[in-house]
Amino acid sequence: DTGVSQNPRHKITKRGQNVTFRCDPISEHNRLYWYRQTLGQGPEFLTYFQNEAQLEKSRLLSDRFSAERPKGSFSTLEIQRTEQGDSAMYLCASSFPAGLNTGELFFGEGSRLTVL
Amino acid sequence: AQKVTQAQTEISVVEKEDVTLDCVYETRDTTYYLFWYKQPPSGELVFLIRRNSFDEQNEISGRYSWNFQKSTSSFNFTITASQVVDSAVYFCALSIIQGAQKLVFGQGTRLTINP
Numbered sequence: 271d272t273g274v275s276q277n278p279r280h281k282i283t284k285r286g287q288n289v290t291f292r293c294d295p296i297s298e299h300n301r302l303y304w305y306r307q308t309l310g311q312g313p314e315f316l317t318y319f320q321n322e323a324q325l326e327k328s329r330l331l332s333d334r335f336s337a338e339r340p341k342g343s344f345s346t347l348e349i350q351r352t353e354q355g356d357s358a359m360y361l362c363a364s365s366f367p368a369g370l371n372t373g374e375l376f377f378g379e380g381s382r383l384t385v386l
Numbered sequence: 387a388q389k390v391t392q393a394q395t396e397i398s399v400v401e402k403e404d405v406t407l408d409c410v411y412e413t414r415d416t417t418y419y420l421f422w423y424k425q426p427p428s429g430e431l432v433f434l435i436r437r438n439s440f441d442e443q444n445e446i447s448g449r450y451s452w453n454f455q456k457s458t459s460s461f462n463f464t465i466t467a468s469q470v471v472d473s474a475v476y477f478c479a480l481s482i483i484q485g486a487q488k489l490v491f492g493q494g495t496r497l498t499i500n501p
Contacts, residue, residue, distance in 0.1 A: 301487070303487075303488075305489075310493070310494075311493055311494070312390075312477050312479070312491030312492050312493050312494050313431070313477075313489070313491050314491070315488045315489065315490075318488065326488070359429060361429075361431065363431075365487055374421075374433050374436055374487075375431075375433070375487055375489060376433070377423075377430055377431035377432075378430065379428055379429045379430040380429045380430070382429075
């Protein structure tokens with residue numbers, strides 16, 4: 271499978287615990303994005319990487335959230351001291367480099383977080 | 387700032403009917419992309435189409451067609467002869483062309499095709 275891969279697909283945790291999600295993008299893509307989708311809503315942009323550099327962060331990304339892409343390949347999204355309001359689907363997407371970029375994002379199946 | 391509005395929260399039709407999903411957008415940028423994505427129950431967003439703001443030509447792909455009208459800031463999506471497999475949530479989205487492709491999504495329209 272050469273698509274965007276996300277793990278785990280589902281995570282149930284208690285309030286106050288830390289959780290980490292992993293995203294493996296399509297190998298030729300140097301751009302990686304994290305989005306959050308709550309029930310009944312469209313996805314909302316969280317952050318964006320070009321290679322290993324985190325170039326943009328949304329105001330939605332509080333200081334309890336941290337994303338990394340250490341070698342410009344896979345990425346992790348960590349949420350510390352989870353709150354019930356963090357319950358959502360966390361979507362990862364990747365895209366081609368600038369110049370080859372058609373504007374299309376390729377999405378993974380998401381990681382669903384439930385905070386009890 | 388950009389905004390995408392999908393006024394239809396849910397649509398339910400009988401198989402083989404035609405159905406149109408509405409999308410209205412707002413942006414001050416003169417160059418932008420418009421998208422439609424499909425989200426089946428599995429959760430993965432599936433790309434359907436991208437339209438450049440310079441290109442107002444309508445497009446047809448099989449049973450799918452898209453009507454882009456800059457004058458009304460609309461990018462509507464029509465499914466002809468709908469099938470049960472078309473049941474999903476459909477999202478319209480916009481991104482500016484420069485820089486990161488940050489998509490701004492509408493709220494989505496849940497389409498149910500009944501047999």
